[in-house]
Amino acid sequence: MYVYPDMAGQFHCRMCGACCRREWLVTVDEAAYNRNRRLFAAQGKLAEFNQAFQKLKGPTSPGEYACISKDAAGACWFLEADSLCRLHRLAGHEHLDSVCQTYPRYPMNSSRGTEITLCFSCPAVLDLVERTAPLQFLRVDEPPLKVGEDFVEHIFPRQKRKTDPLFYYFEIEQHFIDLLQCRSLSLTDRIVLLETTVAKISAAGGEDTLGQRLNGIFAENWRMLDQTGDFPPAAKVTAEIMTEHYLVNVVFKKIFYTYGLSTGLRILKKFHRFIRLSAVGAENNLAGARKAVAELEFRLGHQRSSLGKL
Ligand code: SF4
Structure with missing residues (x-):
């Protein structure tokens, strides 16, 4: 069962790159760090890898091992002039870390099934909800959009x-x-x-x-x-x-x-x-x-x- 507000089924990424220009840090886990190291090493670009991926120091949250550097303008290191992602172009969607694969989707694991909504920090989502009709919540057997198993919340009230x-x-x-x-x-x-x-x-x-x-x-x-x-x-x-x-x-x-x-x-x-x-x-x-x-x-x-x- 999938539970979601109706607008989630209408989302399409505009590839505007606004999320890649925000001031947040994109963190990656150790597996993603090593995956990228292998990718850059195979291309003889380890020097760039060492600039683009910075190991995190001090206490971090589980799964946070390194972060992706910013360019001089404060955007993601891999954001290109046409607002597309160079890593995506180079190695495909599945290669990206889970934050970049998931945003602005917000998947949750609950006793009702998979619940999915969107983050209102994305301008395309804000446009979707600039509407008079109240949000309606749907329960269907098919997912409204592709989401992985990286859940943000786990909700099991009967526990x-x-x-x-x-x-x-x-x-x-x-x-x-x-x-x-x-x-x-x-x-x-x-x-x-x-x-x-x-x-x-x-x-x-x-x-x-x-x-x-x-x-x-x-x-x-x-x-x-x-x-x-x-x-x-x-x-x-x-x-x-x-x-x-x-x-x-x-x-x-x-x-x-x-x-x-x-x-x-x-x-x-x-x-x-x-x-x-x-x-x-x-x-x-x-x-x-x-x-x-x-x-x-x-x-x-x-x-x-x-x-x-x-
Ligand atoms: S801000 Fe939203 S629409 Fe723009 S690239 Fe990011 S996810 Fe896509």
């Missing part, structure tokens, strides 16, 4: 204790996405409702009747939302709609599973505030929101420690 709210993670995720997409309320009010809901769920944690309590909490929210009435379809994409898509995608990326309910909520509120302030300050609200979303996504993927300073 938690039955009294831990995260045992019911998928039910909670679906409800949080429903709340964030309920446009009869302003996005700020939806987040307030999410906050109240997280508080109620956390308070119910530790009880044997947690499953029933959750059903009650969800039903109470739906009763309240039913009274807010229908909402007409949006006429144009606004900064608020772009923010909604982004926050929904962040929830789908399992931020509440990885960090827990309280921290997940804190991160989501920070993101909402950051985008709102950036959009208000910009001349064009939607352009401001797009820029802020791309910035947050970059930090979420590559500079998580900097999120605390938002």
Whole structure:
């Protein structure tokens, strides 16, 4: 089974090279380092290899052995003037390290199957989500796009204790996405409702009747939302709609599973505030929101420690 937001099935890389010009470091594992060493040695270019691949010093994360150097303009060493990758040209897609093969795909391994979404730091993805319709989540037998087995997250809620709210993670995720997409309320009010809901769920944690309590909490929210009435379809994409898509995608990326309910909520509120302030300050609200979303996504993927300073 594959679970993904509908936009993931519409993605096509434009080969614009924007991701290769970002300030992030592309790290490679030892196998990729040695694979490239053999490739360059066979071509008599070991001197270039030693410049292009720098072994990492000090404590690193698992799988990080070396990084690819930048050129004088700060772009990836292998980015060519036509925005294509020289390594890709030389040795093919399968030769690339897993980050370059996967980005902007975000594959996750869960008890539901393979879940896939996209990173909003890619301009082609941002264009895909510049739309009025809410993101829709699909479950199908065929993958929407090619992904490997390098999963970013592993989500198996039933391995938690039955009294831990995260045992019911998928039910909670679906409800949080429903709340964030309920446009009869302003996005700020939806987040307030999410906050109240997280508080109620956390308070119910530790009880044997947690499953029933959750059903009650969800039903109470739906009763309240039913009274807010229908909402007409949006006429144009606004900064608020772009923010909604982004926050929904962040929830789908399992931020509440990885960090827990309280921290997940804190991160989501920070993101909402950051985008709102950036959009208000910009001349064009939607352009401001797009820029802020791309910035947050970059930090979420590559500079998580900097999120605390938002
Ligand atoms: S930024 Fe996106 S569209 Fe551009 S090359 Fe990278 S993945 Fe492809």
